[in-house]
Amino acid sequence: MAALPIVLTLGLLPTKLPSWVAPGAGLTTALVLAVLWFGTSWSDLGMAFGSGLGTLVEVLAIIAGGILLSRVMGRTGAQQRIASWLTAGGGPTVSSALLMVTGVVPFMESVTGFGVAVIIGLPLLLSLGFAPLRAAVLALLGLAIAPWGSMAPGTLLGAEIAGVPLLDLGLASGVFNLVAFISAGAVAGVVAGRGSREVGWIQGQPTWPLLAQWIGTGLAAGLVQGSLILLANVLLGTAVAGAVGSLVMSAAWAWIISRGRLRPVPWSFLAPYLILLAATVAGQMVERFAWPNAVGAVLGSPALWSAVGALSGVVILQMDRDQRWRLPRETGRMWLSTAVPTGLYLLLGYAVSGGGLAESLATALTSLGGGFLFLVPWIGGLGGYITASNTGANSMFGGIQTEAAHGLGVAPLWVMGSQNAAAGLGCLTSPARVELAYRLAEAHQSEDAAGPGLTRGNILRVTMPLVLACILLWAVGGMLFLPTGG
DSSP states (O other), X not given: OXXXXXHHHHHHTTSSSOTTHHHHHHHHHHHHHHHHTSOOOHHHHHHHHHHTHHHHHHHXXXXXXHHHHHHHHHHTTHHHHHHHHHHTTOOSOHHHHHHIIIIIHHHHHHHTOTTHHHHHHHHHHHHTTOOHHHHHHHHHHGGGGGGGGGGSHHHHHHHHHHTOOHHHHHHHHHHHHHHHHHXXXXXXXXXXXXXXXXXXXXXXXXXXXXXXXHHHHHHHHHHHHHHHHHHHHHHHOHHHHHHHHHHHHHHHHHHHHTXXXXXXXXXXXXXXXXXXXXXXXXXXXXXHHTOOSHXXXXXXXXXXXXXXXXXXXXHHTTOOHHHHHHHHHHHHHHHHHHHHHHHHHHHHHHHHHHTTHHHHXXXXXXXXXXXXXXXXXXXXXXXXXXXXXXXXXXXXXXXXXXXXXXXXXXXXXXXXXXXXXXXXXXXXXXXXXXXXXXXXXXXXXXXXXXXXXXXHHHHHHHHHHHHHHHHXXXXXXXXXXXXXXX
16 A cells, blocks of 8 residues: 555556646545555644755756756857857767767756756757767766756755765765766767767678777766766765766866867856856855855755856846747746656655655565665666656655665665665656657657667667666665665
8 A cells, every 4th residue: 555656656657648647646645545544644744745845945946947047048059059169060979979978968967957958968969960869868878967966956855864964975876876977978988989980890880899999988988977076076065066077077078079179168158057056066165164044055055046047148148138038938838847747756755755655665675674775776766767856766765765774774875875876867767858858859850861760669778778787786786785784
């Protein structure tokens, strides 16, 4: 009975019903079961929802600010100008693909979040000359940064659920996520290389040395990306670590692609992002050291500064009057389609954790003993697949994982780190993200194009094995190196 709301949500996902129906039905079922089956009082449920209200509001505000910023940058042509500068006008090469997968797309996801980077990154990949299928896959691979997406509200939520410092969870998640970064880099190298037709092909197939070169370059890029994000966690904090690490990667790839001869920096086009980054870092320092209260929380939230960056972009980039009039309606429409299901998934998580369902599920998982540790990343990945959100996945399953960890005497920090990383990676294969990538690339698909065609199945044939392989590594590692206290 405790699993019924989750099973119902999963069952409704493949249907053609609106995106809010599955989490809405799961939430309703969870509330009914909490009261009628588990005997939870409405006051206890109210306390559970009340304790998460601040996080819910912040997440919804971050989505709004991120979408507003993305629309300003897209409507003014800033995205295309920045991409042209970074790639020095280059085409579909392994280097330009890794620039996008380990640099530009993760940076966009870090400052906007919730898949908005796909909306920005996929058109840029198409403009570089990548075929629609390869562009869709590469854009999705960049979402491996999900634990730090939108300035890491999902990781913040996970830290609150596990009762651990945000910095500690950021570092633990970074250790796990090294596997995801390295694997995504290697796959991106092969996907881009097979579409680039570089010298070294024999009878329509790449030679082994060329294939090894693509994989090696991708592995190295993923390792450097993960190391930079870990370092940024230590030096600047978890919230901005993904953005800072990805920005450094973007600059490094731009320098490599241009062979050290970068064109003049388009500061005006970069200004909205720089405002967001600098103000968020400064605000979080104020929150940490001066005003650890509600005022400090507002100053340290990317929700505020993404909106400020967007409004600054309207002025700095001299947005047309007609575009300014369209901006609120476009932003509102996109926000509703993204924020409503995300908010419902959050509320579903609160109902499961506060209604007694999480405790029941945790008891069942604890009875598995060490076998539970093998299931931790699978549960996290399932959450990312269902919700298409690191935040939603942690809200849905974080309480269950933490309760089971306490029951087995395992450090909640590392269990939540595994949950957090797996939830982020699960977003790559989420029906919502795959559908978004497919729809954006569909208009550019030519019927007589060479190679595999653009289909949802072909996208999943690349992303799904990557996700499953990483989760399997985490599952085996967790079972071996996180022994129970019993």
